[in-house]
Amino acid sequence: MRCTGDIEVRELEELAINIDPIQAGGRLTPEAMKAVIAYGDGYSVCDNCRKPFRLDQIKKPPIDAFHRDLARFVHMDEARVMPGARRGFQAVTGTFVGKGDPVLLTALSHYTSFLAVEAAGGIPREIPKDGKNRITGEAAAARIEEVTREFGRPPALLFVDHFDYQFGNEHEVREIAKAAHAHDIRVLYNGAYTVGILPVDGTELGVDFVVGSGHKSMASPAPSGVLATTKECAGELFRTTQAKGDLTQRQFGVKEVELLGCTLMGATIMGMMASFPAVKERVNHWQEELANGKIVTDALRSIGGTGILSEEPRRHTLTRVDTRDSFDRVAQTHKKRGYFFTSALGERGIGGVIPGATKVWKFNTYGLTRRQCGHLASAFTEIARENGLPVG
């Protein structure tokens, strides 16, 4: 069905249980959909923008209050909305990383953090993962010393994912931050997979920056996100422009350099705001989400030859699974080849797995009901049985 012009309507969320690994936390709430319709037009939130003319100070709609709420939500002092988590990374590297400065990331860091370091001219160095694909405080401490020796100075910044995008494993944020602070290294907490789906307390974790993604985990349209920080770092990170027109003597008031002024001027910010009450509430139900997810991982593990590559017990709903010795074996001789699997899932109303994927793949049960997870679990075991794989 066409939506308009040559654009097909998107029906995935209406027609299927979507287990795509990156889409789960970004589905709009009904409230966000209403706000997006009401505020779809370009500069829609600027109707009542008054001096000093800055997005985070607009009172109607209450964007100013939302900024304060956002900071409180992640337990930091100041927050700004950004066009995606990656632009939050870039604001931090643009402020604190100089050309040639070493920056610590991890062996599981997302590519966008590498790009943000590269854009600032920094030199990325990784903290290794352990045998269980976890980043520990100990590994961070060792690597800090190593990199400090290599460069003759400590890293300018350290990125750490609370949960990484590859395994959905939890990493030792608190211990890593402690190790970094012992060397006066600032710590950026990448909460793309946490802020908006589980409780995040940046102060308690002891990090300097909390970055979250609106379209990944806050039920918001893309690109959107949040960058929060401490009182200590806010002055530098959110510094206002010093630029001046040399002929006109123009100055540009309170516009923030790394934000390039205002960031999200319409549908995106309003979607974030409208979803926010539901988002604040849903983080309290994380344990239920994990319990639902366990139904699915238990089912998958019961299929002979199938391995859960993510840490267990699962502490996140994003899970990496290895079906090379189960579903991929079936694919070798099935007349549909690898497509048999996604096709069989499709027949059961399940979408979001890359067509043909039967080797190592990821899924996310976030936001599914217990019943939907039960259906998903049964679907996996049924498909296994139908194709002669041992279950149980």
Next chain:
Amino acid sequence: MRCTGDIEVRELEELAINIDPIQAGGRLTPEAMKAVIAYGDGYSVCDNCRKPFRLDQIKKPPIDAFHRDLARFVHMDEARVMPGARRGFQAVTGTFVGKGDPVLLTALSHYTSFLAVEAAGGIPREIPKDGKNRITGEAAAARIEEVTREFGRPPALLFVDHFDYQFGNEHEVREIAKAAHAHDIRVLYNGAYTVGILPVDGTELGVDFVVGSGHKSMASPAPSGVLATTKECAGELFRTTQAKGDLTQRQFGVKEVELLGCTLMGATIMGMMASFPAVKERVNHWQEELANGKIVTDALRSIGGTGILSEEPRRHTLTRVDTRDSFDRVAQTHKKRGYFFTSALGERGIGGVIPGATKVWKFNTYGLTRRQCGHLASAFTEIARENGLPVG
């Protein structure tokens, strides 16, 4: 009326003729609204993202074809969508401006271009405007020589607005680009007020970068925009990442550094795409837009003491007007003070003027019908007559 939670519904476009200077070109088309509803969810366009995993190469929805169309639309070789024109500026300064490099802007440049220069560590220098508030090729040539003497090297980049945000005046882009190229200076064309509302031919103008704004002039949700360039500059501007994980040896494929990978992953890109057929068509009706706008400027000029500060004849629908000797005089003694004017406009179904503004202000008639412009013109003269100002 509440839209959701504590968010009021936005009704300005439904209840009034909106003459806000920055909102006119960013009103969504009905097609964009449909696409925004269908693709509102966070990472909605990623359903069919396949290798090499990059937004501008997604075939379904046809985002790849849209990128080619966009480049053709502004007569450049390559284009990318960006989270706003300002992020396009930043990509160019991030690539071509080094710390301490002089960069030429104009006495009428928008603050976001200053911020993009500042973020890259460049030193802004302005090209002066002439007595008619226009930037000429001659002024650019003189300033290039001056700045080259000052810094011992030519500017690293030159920004020029085709039409500026203050007066909506047209500037000598072609001549300025010629002067810049005589010194091997790259030229960035700021088309925030042109791309999407009037025909733009970057090749014919001889510029190296064309930047446009989706939410300002392409009937799209914010933040969105386009950054287009030539074959010669595309390699550097759209360079792919060289970053590498030093332990894991991970590399990050074709991800583009200045874009930080993908830019607009849902409602924003789909809004741009859905509006694009209408946008391509509407640029052909620019002369009608100017003719409609003239009805309004003629009416304003007929009110004693009112001056059109923008160049005339008008070549843009954004106009700056001086009513210090007309409506502001009324305000001195009116019981509503300055609010009498916006209140009288409001009674006539006209919105988008800052409440209380009666001195120097801007409006934009873009997208209004001839009849709406007639109504607007009559409203201004009626309000003048009712308040004892001479008309005619």
